[in-house]
Amino acid sequence: MSNTARKHTALPKAQILIEALPWLTRHHGKTVVIKFGGNAMIDDDLKAAFAQDVVFLRHAGLKPVVVHGGGPQISAALDRHGIVSEFKAGLRVTTEDAMDVVRMVLAGQVQRELVGLLNQHGPFAVGMTGEDAHTITATKHQPVIGGETVDIGRVGEITAIDTGAIEALLEDGRIPVISSIARSQDDGHVYNVNADTAAAALAAALGAETLMVLTDVEGLYEDWPNSDEVISRLTASQLEKLLPELSSGMVPKMEGCLHAVRNGVTTARVIDGRVQHSILLEIFTDEGIGTMVVPDGQGD
Ligand SMILES: Nc1ncnc2c1ncn2[C@@H]1O[C@H](COP(=O)(O)OP(=O)(O)O)[C@@H](O)[C@H]1O
Numbered sequence: 304m305s306n307t308a309r310k311h312t313a314l315p316k317a318q319i320l321i322e323a324l325p326w327l328t329r330h331h332g333k334t335v336v337i338k339f340g341g342n343a344m345i346d347d348d349l350k351a352a353f354a355q356d357v358v359f360l361r362h363a364g365l366k367p368v369v370v371h372g373g374g375p376q377i378s379a380a381l382d383r384h385g386i387v388s389e390f391k392a393g394l395r396v397t398t399e400d401a402m403d404v405v406r407m408v409l410a411g412q413v414q415r416e417l418v419g420l421l422n423q424h425g426p427f428a429v430g431m432t433g434e435d436a437h438t439i440t441a442t443k444h445q446p447v448i449g450g451e452t453v454d455i456g457r458v459g460e461i462t463a464i465d466t467g468a469i470e471a472l473l474e475d476g477r478i479p480v481i482s483s484i485a486r487s488q489d490d491g492h493v494y495n496v497n498a499d500t501a502a503a504a505l506a507a508a509l510g511a512e513t514l515m516v517l518t519d520v521e522g523l524y525e526d527w528p529n530s531d532e533v534i535s536r537l538t539a540s541q542l543e544k545l546l547p548e549l550s551s552g553m554v555p556k557m558e559g560c561l562h563a564v565r566n567g568v569t570t571a572r573v574i575d576g577r578v579q580h581s582i583l584l585e586i587f588t589d590e591g592i593g594t595m596v597v598p599d600g601q602g603d
């Protein structure tokens with residue numbers, strides 16, 4: 304191929320990079336908390352593409368922080384240990400024995416895998432749990448279901464976030480990868496925290512620009528499970544009205560998005576993690592591809 308022909312074939316690629324420039328300019332130096340849900344970790348290609356996207360953001364001058372889930376992986380491990388998985392109010396009933404398995408799977412398996420994938424691109428990822436350096440502190444969560452307080456074991460309600468360790472890592476150019484386990488403020492043990500809740504609390508405490516929640520649906524469906532019409536944008540107040548109608552995994556996700564935008568985060572997005580490079584797709588589309596939650600007063 305001649306030099307001129309080579310230049311011509313490269314031109315569309317240059318144009319694509321330039322198209323991303325406004326987004327990259329707006330987000331330069333900003334912190335982005337990305338929650339990777341266990342249900343979105345479907346196959347190796349998808350996980351590898353996720354790692355590429357996160358490293359891309361890091362090289363583009365953003366500060367990505369990864370918070371990961373692992374619900375299905377925990378359920379499979381509990382099953383192998385002969386422990387039955389039960390959820391109440393969208394949260395896993397976590398006995399002392401189950402807690403050991405939760406910690407082993409999140410910190411020893413899922414987090415290690417993501418750290419390994421990210422570090423194929425350079426010495427970036429550092430794995431930690433909310434226990435480390437008092438990053439996440441919690442007390443026993445006691446949900447009220449049907450008017451009664453229910454004991455769901457070692458499930459934590461976040462009471463404090465210390466962003467010191469994460470900020471030091473970001474300052475050093477690293478990518479923190481955080482498992483949703485909290486230290487207990489009550490005893491010497493640990494608590495199981497829903498990963499969406501942990502990601503939202505961290506996004507707010509870090510003053511993140513964006514919270515991106517990658518899951519296994521296109522976004523928030525308007526009338527789930529009857530229709531697949533995705534709500535593309537909603538304000539905090541609109542979301543608040545909708546919360547009582549939501550079910551299962553969407554409850555902590557949307558409560559988290561609401562908490563984030565009510566506490567300084569500019570946008571919270573629920574996006575389809577089953578789509579390869581879904582994070583980069585957000586950069587190239589103005590409104591994004593999933594559901595975007597914005598603070599009140601922004602186009603409502
Ligand atoms: N209104 C809704 N829109 C989309 N999904 C919903 C809705 N209500 C409940 N869901 C359920 O929430 C699930 C996502 O939450 P979850 O299973 O906890 O995923 P993750 O592992 O990514 O956190 C979806 O797969 C869907 O079954």
Ligand SMILES: CC(=O)N[C@@H](CCC(=O)OP(=O)(O)O)C(=O)O
Binds near residue numbers: 339371373496497
């Ligand atoms: C208290 C509670 O329910 N904790 C979750 C933590 C993992 C998680 O949230 O994983 P996903 O994001 O993949 O759902 C659990 O035990 O499944």
